[in-house]
Amino acid sequence: MTASAAGPLPQHTRVRARTQIALRLLLGLAVIFAVEATIGWLVTGHLAHIWPLSAEDGVDRTLAQHRGHTLDNVSGFFSTLANTPSAIALSLVAFVAIRLLTHRWPEALFVATALLSEVGIFLLTTVVIERSRPAVPHLDPHAPPTSSFPSGHVAAAVALYAAVVLVLRRHRAPWPAWLLLAVPCAVGFARLYRGMHHPSDVLAGALLGALCVLLAYRVVLTGRDRR
Known part of the structure; x- marks a missing residue:
């Protein structure tokens, strides 16, 4: 085979590989959306009055009755840590830091893919699932008028911190990276404590974030490792 005949093959292979990645990602996102929407319909419909x-x-009422100054401040910190501006800023920091420290693009793209996937599915889910926030005083009165289901704060926190943990474990971080998962747990409690979500909203948000991390890991990192 001549060099001219063999030349176009690598470019064609790269295009085909990228197309396969995009298709796998889109298919995975469709499945995750279907899962979240189905859970939302059940939670707000047939299962709403079942234990x-x-x-x-x-x-929600119990947490609202036991509020205090210290927990108000602590929960406010963790709630702010996972709001949209903070999530975007922290994701950009993580993206740049991972790229600089690993000198590789896949890990940085993995984190970005996980978070962007979470944001997209979250927004779509809030469009098709309408759920009012808990009937207790809200400590975040200026929250965006989106559906209570699922918790976007929790989903973003899980997507970001779980993705970072996986990257750190791949590169054998000298400290227990899994400790970072305490942040999403704190965010989940904060959203409940502040009266912004029902418990099932928080669990659905955690599931959304975890599924997006799993999808991004399989498509961006595992897929590249196999090639």
Whole structure:
């Protein structure tokens, strides 16, 4: 085979590989959206008055009755840590830091893909699922008028910190990277404590973030490792 005949092949191979990645990502996102939407329809419909969902209002009321100055401030910090501006800023920092420290693009793209996937599915889900926030005083009165289901704060926190943990573990971080997962847990409690979400909203947000990380890992990192 001549050099001229062999030349176009690598470019064609790269285009085909990128197309396959895009298709796998889109298919995965469609599945995740279907899962979240189905859970949302069940939570706001047939299962709303069945235990344990029937006990959700009691959880929100109990937390609201036990509020205090210290927890108000701590929960406010973690809630702000996962809002949209903070999530975008922290994701950009993580993207740049991972690129500079690893000298590789795949890990940085993995983190970006996980978070962008989460944001897209979150927005779509809030369009098709309408759920009011808990009937307790809200500590974040200026929250965006989106559906309570799922929790975008929790989804973003899980997507970001779980993705960073996986990158650190791949590069054998000298400290227990999994400790970062305490941040999404704190965010979840903060959203409940501040009266902004039902418990099932928080769980659905955590599931959304985790599924987006898994999808991004399989498509961006595992797929590249196999080639």
